[in-house]
Amino acid sequence: MNQALGKVVTAVMIDENDDYYFVQPERNGQTYRLKKTEAPQVLHIGGSVRGFVYENADHQLQMTCEHIPNIQVDHYDFGTVVNVRRDLGVFVNIGLPNKDIVVSLDDLPTLKHLWPQPGDRLLMALQVDDHDRIWGKLADDEIFRTLAAKPNRSLINKNVKATVYRLKMAGTLVLTEDYHLGFIHPSERDQEPRLGQVVKARVIGLSSHGGLNLSLKPRAYQAINDDAEQILALLTHSQTHQLALTDKSSPAEIKAVLGISKGQFKRAVGHLLKARLVNQVNGKLILLKDPNHD
Missing domain, CATH: 2.40.50.140 (Nucleic acid-binding proteins)
Known part of the structure; x- marks a missing residue:
């Protein structure tokens, strides 16, 4: 097996033509072509040069001094x-x-x-x-653990970008842009992401293994419909953050204030109650928290 392939090695120039130097790594009988335009200096017979060696798409052994990749044998x-x-x-x-x-x-x-x-x-x-x-x-998993940074609780509810690196029955393993390990349970995604896919996720907790628990699902207020959005907007901009309507209000009252039917109103309020954004107290709808600051 050619032990030099996929590595940066030192080689000696043994021949040339108009376009290439031909070089051989030390203690290796293989000859590699090196473009003269890529050589760091003019080479003469016996002169040494250091570069990355590989077999190109035309199955020719080649050295490059200009396009040395970070990915090499044992270099991730x-x-x-x-x-x-x-x-x-x-x-x-x-x-x-x-x-x-x-x-x-x-x-x-x-x-x-x-x-x-x-x-x-x-x-x-x-x-x-x-x-x-x-x-x-x-x-493998050991490489990812070696790369990983320890997260802290300040990340909870933050949005992150992450790359999928392992697909398991139990869920999806990812690495965030800040090199935190993350886990996405099947219940926190609508469909399984691909290996290598970059996903946008939300931190929902810290795992016992020193990583992040993530969700690909939108925040509850982001998943609500237009009617609920309208109600939220009214509550947010009201000085008291209250609205004199509940699911007990008459259809005429609801229509006069919101322009929607009582059925639409009840569905919208149901979304907001489930998301714990509002509550109904004494005939009023009350904003519990600003959805833009959760």
């Missing part, structure tokens, strides 16, 4: 998915101009609709098989 970073082949896996851009790296279908979810799509992100390193093919190696 995020790469962006650029293509999907159902019979092979997903192709990830790691920064090379003429080579994308494949993450094998064997390392992807069984359900293909949960595979990463172009634009999704995967934390990965490189690995080289016995046939000198370079593959993407997804980070």
Whole structure:
């Protein structure tokens, strides 16, 4: 197996033509082509140069000194998915101009609709098989735990962006932009997100394992209908934060104030009561908290 592939190595120049230097890593019999426009200096026979070596899309061994990726053998970073082949896996851009790296279908979810799509992100390193093919190696749970920062309670109810890194029966594991581990229970999502998908979530608590419990569902007041929005607006802008209407009010009273039917009003108030944004006391609807400051 070619031990140099997927790594930054030092090599010696052994030959050249008009466009390329040909270099060989120390104690490695393989020859790599290095574009002269990429060399850090003019090379002569026996001169040394340091760069990243790989096999390009045309199956040529190549060194680059200009496009050295952060993702290497045993070096993890995020790469962006650029293509999907159902019979092979997903192709990830790691920064090379003429080579994308494949993450094998064997390392992807069984359900293909949960595979990463172009634009999704995967934390990965490189690995080289016995046939000198370079593959993407997804980070395991230990790598994510090593990266993770400890969250604090000030994050509760904050909005966060997070990248999905593991799909489990128990729920979805994610890493936030601030490198906090997060967990999304199936009850806190309408559909299961893809591996590598970037999601917008809300922090609903801290887990006993030192991570965040997250929800993909909107806040209760964000899920309410237009009628409830109208009632909330009236309550919010009222000096007393009260409205002389309840579900016991007559249809005519409700129609005169809100312009909606009693049935619409009762449904809207039901949403607001469930969200604990209002209460009904002594014939009045009372705002319990400002939905814009929860």
